Amino acid sequence: MHSKIAPARAAALIAGVIGTLAAPGGALASGFLLPEASTAGIGTANAMVANPIELGAIPYNAAAMGFHDNSSLALGALMIAPSFSVNTASGNHSGTGATWVAGPMFQAAIKLNQNWRLGLGVTTPFGLETRWGYGTFPALSQSATIPLPPPLGLTTIPTGNHPATTKLEVLDFAPTGAYRVNDNLSLAAGMDIYWAKSAQLDSNLGQMSGDGIGLGFNLGAMYRIQALTLGLTYHSASTVRLGGNFTPLNTTLVMMGQLAQGQPASLNLDLPWRLQVGARYEFTKTFAAEFDWTYTGWSQFRQLVVSGDRTGGIISTETNNWNDASAFRLGLTWQVRPTTQLRCGYAYDQTGQGNGYFSARVPDSDRQTFSIGIAQGLSHGFSIEAGYMYVMGQKRNYAGGVPYSATSGVNGTTALNGQYEMSAHIVGIEALVTF
Template identity: 25%
Template sequence: MKAATSLRIVSAVVLGMGAASVHAAGFQLLEQNASGIGNSYAGSAALAENASTIFYNPAGMTRLPGVNVSGGATAIRPSFKFKNDGSTVPGSTGGNGGDAGSWGVVPNAYISWELNPNWYLGLGIGAPFGLMTEYEDDNWTGRYHSKKFDIRSVNVNPSIAYKVNDQLSFGAGVNWMRLDAEFSRAVPALAPNGMYLGDLDATVKMDGDAWGWNLGALYQATPATRIGLAYRSRVKIDADGTTRLRNHNVPSPYAAAVPPRNANASTTVKLPDSAVLSVVHDLNSQWQLLADVSWTGWSSIPSLDIDNGALGQDSLDLRFRNTWRVALGANYKWNRQWTLKGGIAWDQSPVHSDNHRPTSLPDNDRYWVSIGAQYNFDERTTVDVGYAHLFVKSTSINNSAAGKGAVRGDYDSNANLLGVQLSYRF
């Protein structure tokens, strides 16, 4: 087996970091609270209704008197169903892989503290990147591109905010982020004469951590209109780990020619920066309107260059583009206890070419439709429930790679989100 084949296994793991999310463009998770699901996260940088504003806009803490805590979780079920249309692979052509989506849970926890009427401190913990894709059929057609990817992230976000006056506030934070990833795919074992012998299983485990920062501003333009602007920096992750090659179904006596191998793996990836402009407008005592325009700098990942030690270098061409997201929402205050929520959004994908769409990230533009409700037990305790369905455009793929074959066909994809958030003010 050639060294370059092993290197391509390593490069796939970093690509796989975006594998599981269809609920946010690329592999970003918007679900850093559950209270925003019902509005499709419209108004996220201006709403500041609980301590989760620490992630979306730390300046929003100045709207939260006393000590505030908020925590919740979002259950996400993406679906990726592939239909083959002319794929060619080194070994035997397998099935369509079943549904590559699987359940994932995104937790969050926040606390904010009013030091005095002008200064506020906060701490947020969330998971801004992650989830998983896993093809049900271990011998599916695209198994040489990917079989399973699982990524888990943790982001710890200490923050501070300053209230200049009743109209203007500023906020800032630092972020420590850790990524843990596991990726597996098949590798064809070929005899010297080119005859296909069977498959090896390649599994890569990598992890890394790094620091970033975020800024925010909140401006009360009129008694009824509030504007929020927030920015999150790029985070440069140096990840390393191990590639493990094992025999999957190579029969004797050929198995002796492909013994198990381990290799060190490392790479650097620049997770994208993002900016959001939000507006919240109180139309009257019952209706509140929300809007968002956000930008994500996915062009920070044009390619992935892999160092696999003595095995050499490899590069994966992604050509990610920068993306936009637009969201609109509304809240209706039914009575003192109940507020009803609704929202829609258009979410652009960084993957815009069939030739560069990987099986580990069968991503495309999507539309959000969401509903939710908020119940106030009293002046201190609030619970939010939200549900969203994501409609994904019909997604075609025509991805060819040396040693992996060509995956050609279409994906039928969608996602469902259901979340609960509990907030309390001391």
């Protein structure tokens, strides 16, 4: 730091750069949640928490392992093509990052004996990527000419904190165990080991990148009686501590002592808890339907606390104040042949983000999901599955109630006024084997 006012200016800058972390560039449920955990889930709009039949239900509810008589392995990939845009006073702008974003899907379930199963899953439950070009938000693209001591003279500096690239990918390594109590009931418990393998948070003033680890736990139960199966699963909240480096982009402000120098920086990212309850009914031996309700604890995502090594301890606290939100999912499966299954589904996700702290890094809205899928059994216990999902976000016309000023935060202000739209295509491919 070059002057006594630097910590305050640095706090405002880093808070703006990091902003509200939960941008949904790759996220396909409310907030930055990615519920897609298997190809079977993609094909049924993620209505899988009460399915005792499909191997693809295990990543959604580990208690499903208790109803499978064999060990199994599943390996696949999730591919997402998101589209984000906003119409502001400066025109229509695209906020899309990479054309396609890929994530892993892996699940192992090992039968130890008649009652016990062990599992290990790897999924990407949280993710995002958005990129807004400079000038998208006119109020954040302005500059001012100020006098500096000789020989510098008049200098033009930015007065807004324009969001640029936001990217986050969180992997979940989930070791689990399931115990089949009897023919009707299976219980499960495990850990969620979150690894934020990449985090990038940029604005026109500065950049931050880093990674981090967080821990949580999960519980599951599944009860089956004749044609009806009930399922329940819970994932605890978790905090991922992101550590990395902050790099200022405006050297003039650094020289003036109004901007933090490059330094190690960190923040705590609070991931929400998730409660899922589902009911599945087999109308015939070949046709079944499942309805799930998911409640996500976005109220955990209230603040981002930023720390910098050179500024000494906590330098900024930003409030988000999200609300808990529900999602409703319906999935259908039809066994058209002994080795061929068709799937389809529909889901409605409510956003947890209100207008009070709206962020361009999080142009979130209520969303509808439509999905189809197919599974084909092969020989020697092998099968292959594919699924497709289309996510359609509701248009969000945002008009901030708080005037923007260069000395205040950006979220929830008139600087972000505009009409936001989103959609996404999702494809999943997976190979499975039982043994």
